Amino acid sequence: MLIATPNYAANILRFPDQSVGSISICPEESAVYGEQGFDESGRNRWQVLGPAAGEVEIPEGFVVRLEISHVEANNLDWLSELPNSLISDIRTKNVSLGDDGFRRLTRFTGLRHLSVADGGISSEIASDLPRLSNLQYLSLRSNEQLSDDAMAAIAALPHLQSIGLDRTAVTDSGLETLSRSSSLQAIYAGSTQVTDSGIANLASLGNLRTLNLYAGDPEFRGDAPNPSISDVGLAHLKRFPNLEELDVTGAEITGSGLERLAVDCPKLRRLVVSHCALSTDDLRHIGLFKQLEQFQCYGTVLDDSVVKQFGTLTNLRQLGGDLQISNDGVRALSALPSLEELKLSGKCDDSCMASVAAMPSLRDLALEHTRITNEGFALLADNAKLEHVQITGNQVTTRCIETLATMPNLRRLGLMAVEPRADGEPIWKSLETLAPSLSELWLFGCPSLDKADFAKLAQFRDLKTLRIEGGRAITDEDVKHLKQLTKLDYLELTSTVITDEGLTELMKRPALRRLRINSLATEKGLEALARASSIRHVTIGSPNLTDEIVQRVHDRHPQMVTIRRTEILLRDSPVSRAKDNADKFWRMGTESERVKLNALEGETAPKLAVTDWLNRDQSLDLAELHGRVVLIEFWGTWCGPCRRQMPKVRGLHEKYAGRGLVIVGLHSTKAAEKANEYIAANDISWAIGLDDKKQTSTAYAVPHWPSFYLIDRNGVLRIANPSMNDLEAAVVALLDE
Structure with missing residues (x-):
């Protein structure tokens, strides 16, 4: 028609x-x-x-x-x-x-x-x-x-x-x-009140090709309406032999239902069964869907036993889910001639990389916290198929850049929290060798990106997308190195102290259309940005901007499609300035999150409700510590970030105890039985007390663990939860008073 x-x-x-x-x-x-x-x-x-x-x-x-x-x-x-x-x-x-x-x-x-x-x-x-x-x-x-x-x-x-x-x-x-x-x-x-009967009611739609009845993860859906689909509903799908796409995320289906679905809907090309409470054994039936091109299943582990059933899925291009396979599983997937995307995590090590290199259609590879090292990654040298590589928190260090540089068609690269080189060289050594090929670069949580390394970005002349999240705060001087990136279309910088001067520099990029940035910009800088000839979409965070300022600038520049204000981040964490600009130090948390914390600053520090001190015989009262600077840390052995911060806390103790710094650690009541063992194993000498029934953490409005509080020599709580970037400088400032 x-x-x-x-x-x-x-x-x-x-x-x-x-x-x-x-x-x-x-x-x-x-x-x-x-x-x-x-x-x-x-x-x-x-x-x-x-x-x-x-x-x-x-x-x-x-x-x-x-x-x-x-x-x-x-x-x-x-x-x-x-x-x-x-x-x-x-x-x-x-x-x-x-x-x-x-x-x-x-x-x-x-x-x-x-x-x-x-x-x-x-x-x-x-x-x-x-x-x-x-x-x-x-x-x-x-x-x-x-x-x-x-x-x-x-x-x-x-x-x-x-x-x-x-x-x-x-x-x-x-x-x-x-x-x-x-x-x-x-x-x-999706997210409606449709049930199995609803699928039956569609019986006369003989040419139905796509059905999406997404219900989400049961753990987080709350009381909101969601489809209620079971094996009974899947059985009704036999009336739709031409069905190609089905999403029943969150459904109450079983392996038997999947087995029947494979027979009733032989033309299915996309299937999503995430958070369906399916067992790993149930997923063995996925191998029956002969025409499947995309399969997604989060919430159930896809292990070796599952992927070994995929051998008949010769059309499978995309596989998404909680993939926890070993080298044997990778070898099984290498037999799939059409597989384009692969994400490996956990058990895989160097011996699987020959199988990865042999995958005939693989274009997109992600390695997340695997056991693969530089030697294994080197087996991908000269791979002409790979276009996108992402490495996250992996044993592969930045020595892998030497391998990446040999991939002739590599266009997109993501490096997230990668380990430094074993030889102590800068983390970005030889990064510039990738400049001729890349159009997209994403760096996340890489703190060793120093000024000299940032300068190397000037060589990426064909870069269209650049995202740098977390890590060292980028300055006005740093962004000047981006002036050569004349093709840059999208720029995201989440951790910066860029001022209006830096924004003026960025607006000179002739092709830049979208900018997402945290900064120290004022209305003057945003005004200059809005006058840029190419920029049409801006998301900006700054302690000097309000919603009213952003709207005012937007009203004056109708050619801008969007200008949005966001909370400012440093090292990928939300931060705010002091409530009265009394000092220059950043605080953790957004302005709205800091309402209770700001109210504590400038007041006498709350008492410590501690009934049990773990590494001292006598109780400790803050009144006894007048005349000294006190750093209180709320922490717990169960808290990974707390354990990671412990060397920094130890360094502050060793460096400044002689100048009058006293550190007091308050362990949560959670996992308190493990605290003594941890204290002994790590030779912690500063006072550690148990927060009695969370009374102290409540009094200090603790937002998360770890949290730090600085009390001056007069017993006044001066800084509630400073940014870790500014913690040592804040300690020194109070000691110098």
Whole structure:
């Protein structure tokens, strides 16, 4: 059945002077709408033209996607000025259109795709839907007042192929009504009250290809509505022999249900069964799905016994889940000719790397906390297939860069919390050898990135995406090295002390469109950033910016599509300044999180409610310590970060005890029975007490473990939970008073 196609010609679209969103265009004959599914070719066909502000010229022969991201529901008069046949795709998110706003959208009779998420609409829209006779894809997700009453109007849309009803009030009865559709092929009804009966009610949709009844992880879903699907529901799927995609995350299904599903739906290409309480043994049936291309199962361990059943899955491209396989499991997966993505963790060591190197289609490899070393990784030298490598907290050190440099088609690299070189050389030694090939670089939690190493980034002339999260705080001088990155499109720097000067430097990047940064920027710096010729999306954190300032700047620069304020981070942790700017030290936590902590500062330190001191015979009272600086640490042996910080605490004790620093450790009541053993094994000499029934941690408003508090020589709590970056400097400042 043919759909009426408007005659597209060059047009001028007129929007308010202040941007209401963004405009993308695509040649009419190449436009792809709706959920991408297995065909991802449409993702890059739409080109962002710019913000939806003022007059926007649309070239002849192009169709338009309008993304409405910030506009008031009572300020939609401009919609009536737009040509009703030119726009083929409209998407809104977090815009409270209401039923009246939705009605205004239905004047665009040429729409093929309409997505209204969190729109505040109800089933009253049913009377307006018939105008959308060309619609192929409709998404009404997160509209909780939308009920079964609107389903008849949706089912009557003559060309509708896909309907999104996640987080609405649709029930089994609504699905029965939808089954009257003559064209519907995809239904997304996650986080609804649909049950097994709802699947049965879809019986007449013989051409159903996609069904998504996502229910989430039972541990975290709470009392929110979620589909209730069991083996009975899976059995009803035999009525849909052409089903290609199924997501029943959180369902109460068994291995028997999976076995039957493989017979009833032989064309399944994508299957998601995460958090379904399936046993590892149940998953052996996955090998029966002969056409499977994508399989995802989180919440159940996929071990060697499972993946050894995958030998018949010759089309499997993507495998996601809690993959805990050994070298034998890797060897089993190496027999899959189509596997493109592989994530290894835990048990794997060097002996599996020959199998990884032999995988004929592998493009994307992730190593997370494995036993693979540089020697094993070296077996991937000259691998021409790998395009993306990610290494996280692994025994492979940055010596692997020598191997990465031999991969001719490597385009994306992620290094997260990798270990330093064994020979003590800088962690980024030879990083510049990767510069000619990479278009995307992601560095996370790598504290050894010093100034000289940062300078090497200037050589990455073809880099389009750069993300540096955590680690040493980046300065204005550092960002000057990025001036050569003329192709940079997306930049993310989460740990910086960049000022307005640094922002001015960044805005000179000619291709930079998206910037996410934490900084010390003021309104002046944000204003300069908003005037940049290319930047359209900014997410920024600064102690000097407020929501009001950000909105004011945005109002003055309508060409900016989005400007959002976020909490400032240093070393990937949220931080705030002192409440009264009395000192220069950062505090842990966002401004909202620090309300109770800030109230403690400047007051006499709360007493210690300790009934049992673990490594001293006599009790300790803070009043006895007047005249000295006191550092209180709340910690526990069960707390990994506490154990990692112990060498730093020991260093402070050894370095400053002679100048008047006293350290007091307060162990949590949790795992208290292990504290004595740990104290003895680690030769801890400063006072350690047990927090009696959490009285002291409550008095100090402890937000997490470890937490540190500094008390001056007069017994006043001066700094509650300083940033670890500033802890030693704060100690010295109080000692010097």
